[in-house]
Amino acid sequence: MKVMAVVAAGVVLAAVAVGYTVHAADRPAPETAPGAIAPGLHVRTADGTVSGTSLSCHRFYAAGDAAVCLAAKPGFPPKTTATVLGRDLTTRHEVEFGGTPNRARVSPSGRMVSWTVFVSGDSYTASGFSTRTGILDTRTGYLVKNMESIQLYLDGRRHHAPDVNFWGVTFAADDNRFYATVATGGRTYLVEGDMAAWTARTLRANAECPSLSPDGTRIAFKKRVLPGADDPWRLHVLDLATLRETPLAETRSVDDQAAWLDDRTLAYALPGPDVWKVPADGSGAPELLAADASSPSMAP
Amino acid sequence: MYLAASRARQDTGDPATAPGGRRVAGAVIALGSVSLVTDVSSEMVTAVLPLYLVIGLGLSPLQFGLLDGLYNGATALVRLAGGHAADRWRRHKLVAGTGYALSALSRLGLLAATPAALSTAIAADRVGKGIRTAPRDALITLHSAEHHLGRAFGVHRAMDTTGAMLGPLVAFALLWLTAGAYDAVFVVSFCIGALGLLILIAFVPGAAGRDTGSTSPAAPRSGPSLRSTLALVGAPGFRRVLLAATLLGLVSVTDGFLYLVLQDRLDIDTAYFPLLPLGSAAVYLVLAVPLGRLADRIGRRTPFLLGHLALLGAYAAVLVPVGGPVLVLLLHGIYYAATDGVLMALGGPLVPRERRAGGLALLQTGQATGRLLASVLFGAAWTAWGMTPALVAAACALAVGLGAAAVILRDAR
Numbered sequence: 001m002k003v004m005a006v007v008a009a010g011v012v013l014a015a016v017a018v019g020y021t022v023h024a025a026d027r028p029a030p031e032t033a034p035g036a037i038a039p040g041l042h043v044r045t046a047d048g049t050v051s052g053t054s055l056s057c058h059r060f061y062a063a064g065d066a067a068v069c070l071a072a073k074p075g076f077p078p079k080t081t082a083t084v085l086g087r088d089l090t091t092r093h094e095v096e097f098g099g100t101p102n103r104a105r106v107s108p109s110g111r112m113v114s115w116t117v118f119v120s121g122d123s124y125t126a127s128g129f130s131t132r133t134g135i136l137d138t139r140t141g142y143l144v145k146n147m148e149s150i151q152l153y154l155d156g157r158r159h160h161a162p163d164v165n166f167w168g169v170t171f172a173a174d175d176n177r178f179y180a181t182v183a184t185g186g187r188t189y190l191v192e193g194d195m196a197a198w199t200a201r202t203l204r205a206n207a208e209c210p211s212l213s214p215d216g217t218r219i220a221f222k223k224r225v226l227p228g229a230d231d232p233w234r235l236h237v238l239d240l241a242t243l244r245e246t247p248l249a250e251t252r253s254v255d256d257q258a259a260w261l262d263d264r265t266l267a268y269a270l271p272g273p274d275v276w277k278v279p280a281d282g283s284g285a286p287e288l289l290a291a292d293a294s295s296p297s298m299a300p
Numbered sequence: 301m302y303l304a305a306s307r308a309r310q311d312t313g314d315p316a317t318a319p320g321g322r323r324v325a326g327a328v329i330a331l332g333s334v335s336l337v338t339d340v341s342s343e344m345v346t347a348v349l350p351l352y353l354v355i356g357l358g359l360s361p362l363q364f365g366l367l368d369g370l371y372n373g374a375t376a377l378v379r380l381a382g383g384h385a386a387d388r389w390r391r392h393k394l395v396a397g398t399g400y401a402l403s404a405l406s407r408l409g410l411l412a413a414t415p416a417a418l419s420t421a422i423a424a425d426r427v428g429k430g431i432r433t434a435p436r437d438a439l440i441t442l443h444s445a446e447h448h449l450g451r452a453f454g455v456h457r458a459m460d461t462t463g464a465m466l467g468p469l470v471a472f473a474l475l476w477l478t479a480g481a482y483d484a485v486f487v488v489s490f491c492i493g494a495l496g497l498l499i500l501i502a503f504v505p506g507a508a509g510r511d512t513g514s515t516s517p518a519a520p521r522s523g524p525s526l527r528s529t530l531a532l533v534g535a536p537g538f539r540r541v542l543l544a545a546t547l548l549g550l551v552s553v554t555d556g557f558l559y560l561v562l563q564d565r566l567d568i569d570t571a572y573f574p575l576l577p578l579g580s581a582a583v584y585l586v587l588a589v590p591l592g593r594l595a596d597r598i599g600r601r602t603p604f605l606l607g608h609l610a611l612l613g614a615y616a617a618v619l620v621p622v623g624g625p626v627l628v629l630l631l632h633g634i635y636y637a638a639t640d641g642v643l644m645a646l647g648g649p650l651v652p653r654e655r656r657a658g659g660l661a662l663l664q665t666g667q668a669t670g671r672l673l674a675s676v677l678f679g680a681a682w683t684a685w686g687m688t689p690a691l692v693a694a695a696c697a698l699a700v701g702l703g704a705a706a707v708i709l710r711d712a713r
Contacts, residue, residue, distance in 0.1 A: 024481035077574040
């Protein structure tokens, strides 16, 4: 009797489970339309596609003659596919690696591409997440899957440490110089890197997710202003000539690699997610740019 | 004749043989089935939760990490409360069932994608897990002969681990089938969790005494007071086991850190990182029963101490490094198989039956608190000195702790 009752209840539960799964699998996929990456602002929209295209990306960035689309691939273990596209949406390169999408950048010319993924374990991982950053030279096909192999100079001294972690690369116009965040010993630093020499040296502490301005003179970054997880970051802009920082008018915590709309304005996502913009000189006030959107980038 | 004799022994608190003559009681198999099914349900959620929060909802990973750590710490008190409540009302099955129900229901909370609902759901899941653990382990001891406790816990933990290994596979199969529909994972997880609860209600007998309806004449109307449960801390034999478990918890690096160090030192491709815990779990699964039986035969102290020696070996294998990830995961799996259920088998018989759940809760809380502090200390050491010195320090601490535990437990069996 008991066995029968449990079996019967089990059948009902199985029917619910299967029914819901089939229903979820049958949800209509977003409509696909051919297209190109038009000049202007692109964001990831609520249905997971990049505005103005049919691309399904978790993180997207367009610059020069190329774009990169990071898409999470559900599976065990979780993987990410980075697809480098031409402006006509033809696929130029495709790289697959472990982790889940976090940041993506293309150099101003479109030649250099970089991405950062989170590598998460599972319930057993006490410290949660760590990051992996890769760089691809689309002209030569040279691929660095994990840039932790770079020679790092901390305050001028060669630094070896097993806990070194890089994220958020941004490229200069020469396709060789770049900026990124490095974390080691519990602190974060802004580094200036050299692709050809494969070195990176720290410029200052406490600067994450750098984004180089189109004119190459300033870096937008998020600075940690509070310990812990409640509103820890504020957007700042660093003048590379003087190394002076300017806090921006956005007072909410921004956990994003900001994108320059032009030499005076920055765009970034806030939880919601929504994309906002704010003047890059500390003046003015934040303005909503796109609701239900994330991953902004400005295609020239 | 046999039945009567067996019944009499059960009433005196020491059933030599489980009803029916099997050496592992039906109740243990039933509890193992409940744990297996429940672990499929809960591990499918934990496997996809970080992805869901970060990719699905755009939460920062930092927020998730803190959320998770906070709740893990808070369950220590809940565990004590659950254990004591089960003793007090002599309703082990009811208290455990409440915990299972709470965890199953929490899956539906994940469907509401607001941060407040998510926090509540995650908290409810952890509270449910905290509530049920001690009454469940107490039921295992109350339905098993004392000299077969190691085997009984071995069987239970092997079934439990099987579920934990299947969970992520089910979850990622579902994500693949539905092209990334996290809600389907949560709904299926709820259904599986509900099935586990039904199995508990239908097939798990309550503790002998109040739960089964027959009260022995001498038993008081209600169970032990909170004071008498807490007084166990001072009980001579039990105090030593509690002290040793807490001390060893305090010098054991948490799994997550070990996997991070392992990945880094042995340069394992990040794509395979999530597979590392499965390696340990597979070893645990295979060795839980043999090591439990060994503990029954030669006493539980030796396997418990040797298990921690295996953990020390795992640190050494990472540091040297020798043997590659396989050796490290093998030693880590042995550590779990020789210490997890074995600790319950070591401590259980030292607690009077009517205070069993509360006593086991104390033991688990002591160990968990030790581990929580250990992870804080190890994190700080890693930050201050770097990874390798931190691991060397952890190995030294474990070696010293192990020596101390061997002395503290010199009379234990």
